[in-house]
Amino acid sequence: MNLHNKTLSLNSIKPVLCASVLASLLTACSSDDEQSDSDNAFVQFYNASNNAPSIYFTVDENLDEDDDDDDFEITFSPLAFADANNRYELEADDYYVELAWQDDADSSSREDLQIIYQQSHKFSKDSIQFFALTGDVQAPQVMSFEIPVIDDDNDNDEELFNIRLLNLHEAMQDIDVYMSKADETFNEAIALEQLNYGVISENQKHDQDDYTFYITQAGSDQVLFQSTQAPMQYTSQYIVVVRQNQGAGSSPFAIDMISKYDFMTLQSDGDDSKLRLFNSITEHDLIPDYDHSIDATLRSIDETIAIDNIGFGQYSDTYIVSQGDYSIDLLSSSQQQPLLTNHLLTLAENEEKTIFFYLSEEDVDHDGDGDVDEDGDGLVDEVEIKINSLAVETTQSSSIYSHQIDIINLVEDDDFNSVSVYFVQSDELIETSTNYRHISYANASNIELLNNTYTVYAVAKRDSSDILLASQAITLDESSQAMFLLLQKNEQSASGYDMTFANQKDSN
Numbered sequence: 001m002n003l004h005n006k007t008l009s010l011n012s013i014k015p016v017l018c019a020s021v022l023a024s025l026l027t028a029c030s031s032d033d034e035q036s037d038s039d040n041a042f043v044q045f046y047n048a049s050n051n052a053p054s055i056y057f058t059v060d061e062n063l064d065e066d067d068d069d070d071d072f073e074i075t076f077s078p079l080a081f082a083d084a085n086n087r088y089e090l091e092a093d094d095y096y097v098e099l100a101w102q103d104d105a106d107s108s109s110r111e112d113l114q115i116i117y118q119q120s121h122k123f124s125k126d127s128i129q130f131f132a133l134t135g136d137v138q139a140p141q142v143m144s145f146e147i148p149v150i151d152d153d154n155d156n157d158e159e160l161f162n163i164r165l166l167n168l169h170e171a172m173q174d175i176d177v178y179m180s181k182a183d184e185t186f187n188e189a190i191a192l193e194q195l196n197y198g199v200i201s202e203n204q205k206h207d208q209d210d211y212t213f214y215i216t217q218a219g220s221d222q223v224l225f226q227s228t229q230a231p232m233q234y235t236s237q238y239i240v241v242v243r244q245n246q247g248a249g250s251s252p253f254a255i256d257m258i259s260k261y262d263f264m265t266l267q268s269d270g271d272d273s274k275l276r277l278f279n280s281i282t283e284h285d286l287i288p289d290y291d292h293s294i295d296a297t298l299r300s301i302d303e304t305i306a307i308d309n310i311g312f313g314q315y316s317d318t319y320i321v322s323q324g325d326y327s328i329d330l331l332s333s334s335q336q337q338p339l340l341t342n343h344l345l346t347l348a349e350n351e352e353k354t355i356f357f358y359l360s361e362e363d364v365d366h367d368g369d370g371d372v373d374e375d376g377d378g379l380v381d382e383v384e385i386k387i388n389s390l391a392v393e394t395t396q397s398s399s400i401y402s403h404q405i406d407i408i409n410l411v412e413d414d415d416f417n418s419v420s421v422y423f424v425q426s427d428e429l430i431e432t433s434t435n436y437r438h439i440s441y442a443n444a445s446n447i448e449l450l451n452n453t454y455t456v457y458a459v460a461k462r463d464s465s466d467i468l469l470a471s472q473a474i475t476l477d478e479s480s481q482a483m484f485l486l487l488q489k490n491e492q493s494a495s496g497y498d499m500t501f502a503n504q505k506d507s508n
Contacts, residue, residue: 041092041123042149045076045099045131046084046239046258048168050246052137053402054078054448056113057085058098063118075110078102081397082243087260092125099133099142101401103450117142126151130239134168134198137400143168145200147237155235159208162237165193165201169244169253173197174218177242182210182229194218195242208233213266215242215253225253227266228349236260246396247350248274250320254350273323273347274394276506277307277316280358280410280488281339286385287359293333294357298326298345309333313488315354318506323349330357330387340387352394354484354504358410360386360442392444392484394504400478406446406504409439410488411469411497416460417441419469419487423454430457439487451476458487458499470499481505 045057056078061071072095076085097120100113116137121144123129128147135141150162165177174196180189189212193201211232215225232238236259245254249271257264279294292312298305303322310316324347330340340357347353361383395404409419423435435454437445454476458469469487482504490498 039092039125040089041125042087042089042128042260043123043131044084044087044128044258045079046133046241046256047079047081048132048134048241048243049137049140050081050244051398051400052081052133052140053101053399053450054080055116055133056098056100056102057131058096058100059090060096060098061093063096063098081246081399082254082256082265084256084258084263087128090123092123092127094120094122096120097131097144099131099140101137103401116140128237130200132166132168132241135170143198147200147239148203150203150237155205159235160205161208161232161235163192163204163206163232163240164238165195165240165242167195167197167199167242169242170197171244172217172242172252175242176216176218176220177240178214178216179206179211180214182212184212186214186223186226189214200239203237206232208235212269213240213255225251225255226269227255228269230255230257230264230266234259236262245350246398248272248320248352248394248396249350251350267348267350269349270323271349272320273349274318274352275321275347276318276352276354276394277310278354278356278486279310279312279314280356280486281312281387282359282489284359284361284385286383287332287337287339289335289337290332290339291334294339295331295333295336297329297331299329300324300326313500315502315506318352321347323347323351328355328389340389343389345389345391352396352505353391354394356390356392356408356410356486358388358390358442358488360388360412362386388442390442390444395446395482397482402448402450403476403480404446404448404482404504405485406444406482407437407439407485408444408487409441410486411460412441412489413460415462416467418460420459421485421487422457422459423447423449424457425452425454430459449476451478451480456485456499458497469495469497472499472501474501 043059047055056075058075060073099117100115103114104112126149130145130147132143133140167175176194177192178189179192211230213227214223216222239258241256243254245251249268251268251271255266277296294310296307305319307316326345328343328345331338363383392406397404407421411419418438418440420438422430422433424430424433437447439445455473457471460467460469484502484504486500488498
């Protein structure tokens, strides 16, 4: 079975988007209802295992007949932690459900999947079979819930939505969940449900509107979590999952809202963010007072943060800050010469970012005629410099079998404007490598790599020749973290370029 080029028989699966007529998609899809043929069921998978890699979800009528066109079989695109696929419609029947992760990045064969769950399930007509992977992926737990399809004409007429709640927060196994209109407070909130771990609630109907969710310990009125705004504007069947927050904020909770086609994560309203700075500003004749070190000041309406003495090629400590908009000023550390003023930075709730500061040159064209060599000597008459920033969001993945590498290209060169980075395994060459990214100057790109040993090559094309800028070996294992790979110029290296790795989260 090829996981990426799956061919489905039209007799095997009957996808129902919102209506059978294409012209109705723009209007009908907004209702997000669960209309189905009377003999059909829906299936949906949600990955709630925070240390799992991306998980493949397979529904198979007959495990022993791999290529029999008469048997239904489908493998959905892999899902990372805290994500769900769309609900898919299929004939009600008995099916095998299989969960697995890809152990070999070079293969799309089923034989190379590491299967962590395989079990037969009954898919009843007019029901949603909802599967959730929870716990440690090394000892996974799979929960299955059969949810009746709600198809009430009154929901459209009265502008109602349907909601069920599910607690998958292992450390908070007994909680109360409340809900208020978005323009109200906890004082006006209604109690939705007292939730035990792993138990899904009965269905409730409420008016379509914008809402706020609140969480307390069971029997308490002390609010532990207040969500960001949740738009409940369509006739939908929502599954609202309470889980542990893996983001930067201090709140222990996050909420995932899952419907037929939509997925939304609600963070703790006003929760803190995290911030780290990196100094990649090189020396230049136009900033003679710069001494390879910067002081940064961040200001918001309510907060001022001073971060001093960030040396060239160094990361600052990580700072916990309030979410919001900040202006950033940079000074050279020793001479206090301004390098950057009133630079805007926005941090959302529960978000962690690393800000890379770097220097770029621009040719000056005073008269705007496109000629930067007015005297014809073959050299640019004048250049000016700018201090820029590149903000990269830190991944919150805790996968133990694969790890995200964010590649930041800060190599400015007149001969090329992009760099190719190859992650080459022991049985590969650069030209046969399947793991690579092309990154233009002052941009970032990420790649997910399975645990292995890689030789990493940064290659640029100068005219018709490939130029090796830098190379380095890395080993990823279960103890590894997500990392940054930074490419920049370095006059001290033999090639004039440098490749450095750093964990995305510091040890503080």
